[in-house]
Amino acid sequence: MAAILGGGLGGLSTGYYLLKNNINNNNNLKLFLLEATDYCGGWIKSIRTKDYTFEQGPRTIRPKGIVGLNTLNMIQDLGLSEHISPITPDHPAAKNRMIYVNQNLHLLPSSLKGVFQKNTPFSKPLIYALLNDIKSPHKELEDDSIYNFVERRFGKEIADYAISPMICGICAGDAKEISVKFLMRTLFEWEQNHGGVIKGMMKSMFKSKNKSDFELSDLAKRSQEEKWNVYTIKGGLDIFPRTLTNYLKENDVKVNMNSNVREIQFVDSGTVTLKNTSGGELIANHVYSSIPAYSLAKLVHRQHPELAKNLTEIPFVTVGIVNLYFATQKPLIEPAFGFLVPPIENSPILGVVFDSCCIPDQNGTVLTVMLGGKWYKEKFGDRTTKENLLDIALHEIKKILQISDEPAASNVNILHNCIPQYVIGHYEKVGKIRQYIRDNNLPISLIGCSYDGVGINDVIYSAKTQVQKDCT
Ligand SMILES: Cc1cc2nc3c(=O)[nH]c(=O)nc-3n(C[C@H](O)[C@H](O)[C@H](O)COP(=O)(O)OP(=O)(O)OC[C@H]3O[C@@H](n4cnc5c(N)ncnc54)[C@H](O)[C@@H]3O)c2cc1C
Structure with missing residues (x-):
């Protein structure tokens, strides 16, 4: 028997892959999923009315790379292909992404031509950044902040106006603290191994590429043919976890809502006890934990304080989300994905998504304002009210x-x-945590956004790889 801890997309995907593995290998593994709240989907929450859809957490998914294609395979398998709403390269949400600098909105270049032109707030065409890379000396490092790396290779303007807001948009974080390996591992390796990004890129062009044997669904193939930029799900992203939950239930996974696990006790390498806050106990042979690292730390602390300490060292940030609906026939915004605000601007907001441009079937103008992140406490303190955040956003x-x-x-x-x-140092820390688990023969696998990537695709792919690892 296996227990899945947490019913966010990570936990649900773990159930999905364990079931697939059961079917493929003719196993009859009994599966339990334990979710603390009365909803499966974690941060994915949508509010639907006849006029608008508000996404309170994530809204778009990237189709690119193995991790993106893998999600599309799952979506097709769940029968959700018809619900997909792609944003293709000619769509304004793909072409128009902005940053807010010096009290003005500036369009970021979205084509090769744009790279050769001067675009405000940059003082030179972006192509000059590549010359900077060729000239800049190489610095030997184990890891670095993404800000330092980009500043060193491509100059301060790119670090301030391109990378810093991008990091705000992806993880609400500070590029001066986030590891370069988070988004630019390959570029960093090129710098470390070949002395520069361009030099590394040239050398890698002559190397034979490993062809992946990954099988693509029709939906995944369509995303490649039509060159999707990102996609959303019509009617709200929560349709995805809701469908996954039903899939698990239909295939005899016991989904226990309102089951807040408060302690995990490892008995031996094949037995683990999970105790919940209402006194219930579940004995399993293996546990797949998809809850945040800081939550897992509390559950293992009594037996494994060292593991708990390492888990709590993965920091998290708080984000304020303000969804707004304006019931106007005439759009209040120019069509675009939205804009991000670089931290150097010291604004209370991280950015605004123009949902009525990205999400179909909105009857008016819909915007989402994101606030705080790494700077939440500094900007709003501990006791901000929702009313206060609404006033700031407006x-x-x-x-x-x-x-x-x-x-x-x-x-x-x-x-x-x-x-x-x-x-x-994040990836080294995760390596250390997993090494501790192996050294102590603990029957637990770590899944979810704390370890192998923060986006929806990463979480799903992490479930797939951990399940495959344990089943081989
Ligand atoms: C505001 C915001 C915007 C985002 N935008 C995007 C986007 O546009 N695109 C994208 O790809 N990604 C986006 N993401 C990231 C994406 O939402 C996450 O990668 C994904 O939802 C994480 O899933 P998870 O299962 O790892 O964790 P979670 O969603 O956190 O799920 C964990 C689950 O575990 C449960 N749990 C916790 N403790 C216990 C316990 N002790 N016992 C039982 N259950 C427990 C929780 O209740 C929760 O349901 C965004 C995230 C946020 C917060």
Whole structure:
């Protein structure tokens, strides 16, 4: 019997892959999923009305790379292909991504041509950044912040106006703390092994590429043919975890909601006891933990304080989310994905997504303002109210987008400790944690956004690889 801890996308995907593995290998492994709340889907939560859809957590998924294609394979297998709403390269949400700098919105280049032109707020065409890389000396390092790396290779403007806001958009974090390996592992390795990014790229062009034997679903093939930029799910992203939950239930996985696990006791290398807050106990042969590292730390602390200490050293940040709906026939914004605010601007907001441009079937203008992240405490303290965040968000969009209408509907959420920060040394720390588990023969696998990537695709792929590892 296996227990899956946590019913976010990580836990649900673990159930999915364990079931597939059961079917393929003719096994009859009994599966339990334990979720603390009355909902499976974790941070993925959508509010639907006839006029708008508010996404309170994630909204778009990237189709690219093995991890992106793998998610599309799963989506097709779950029968969700018809629900996909792709954003293709000619869509304004793919072409128009902006940053807010010096009290102005600036369009980032989205084509090769744009790289040769001067685009404000950059003082030179971006192609000059490549010359900087060729000239800059190489520095031998084990790891570095993504900000330092980009500043060293491509210059300060790229670090401030391209990478720093991108990190805010992906993990609400500070590029000066986040590891370069989080997004630019290959470029960093090129620098370390060949003295520069361009030099490394040239050398790698002559190396034979390993062809992956990964099988693509029709949906995955379509995403490649149509060159999807990102995609959303019509009617709300929560359709995805809801469908996965039903799939697990239909295939005899026992999904226990309102089951808040408070302690894990390892008995031997094939027995583990999970105790919940209402006094219930479950004995399993293996546990797949998909809960955040800081939550798992509390559950293993009594038996394994060293493991708990390492798990708590993976930091998380809090994000404020303000969804706004304006019931106007005339759009209040230019069509675009939205804009991000570089930390150097010292703004209370991280960025704004123009949902009515990215998500179909919205009857008016829908925006989502993201606030805080790494700077949440510094900007808002410990006791900010939702009303306060709404006022700040409205003030900022009035100032930046000149929207003076009052929203017809709004929704504010404070997502405490919702996004892990892969700071310098993160991957070595995760290696150490997994080594401890192996050394002590603990029947536990680590899945979810704390370890192998913070996005939806990463979490799903991490479930797949951990399940494959344990089943071989
Ligand atoms: C605001 C925001 C925007 C995002 N935007 C995007 C995006 O656009 N695209 C993208 O790809 N990714 C995005 N992400 C990231 C994406 O949401 C995550 O990668 C993914 O949802 C993480 O899933 P998970 O299963 O690892 O964790 P979670 O969603 O945190 O799920 C963990 C589950 O475990 C449960 N749990 C915790 N402790 C216990 C316990 N002791 N006992 C039982 N159950 C427990 C929780 O209740 C929860 O349901 C965003 C994240 C946030 C917060």
